[in-house]
Amino acid sequence: MVLPTDEAQARRDYRYKEWRGRDGRTYCRKSNGTTGLIVGGVGGALAGRAIDTRGDRTTGTVLGAAAGALLGKEIDSKRRCR
Structure with missing residues (x-):
């Protein structure tokens, strides 16, 4: 640092x-994007679970978590100084 x-x-x-x-x-x-990764993963998992209403909903939860984590990390790691 x-x-x-x-x-x-x-x-x-x-x-x-x-x-x-x-x-x-x-x-x-x-920011290195860690907070966005965690928050995005949790939000994506909840959204994926709500969208996938058939069966045990594992697939929707996992795919939602992965997509949310990637999106959250990208949003959180943007340069904010200028």
Whole structure:
């Protein structure tokens, strides 16, 4: 984890979402998508289970969880600094 050591390098944002490094490049802290993966997986599993009403509903639950996890990770890991 890289954090600016002096105030001149950091922007005024107290969470340091974006900062300029020693090499002059702008860096951005972004989510790795873990929260979206978990929330999407749970939501997708519930939706898949509700849609698949025949039999034991395992197929709908598993497919919904996989699709929800992929979608949730993609949404959560978008760059948000700019």
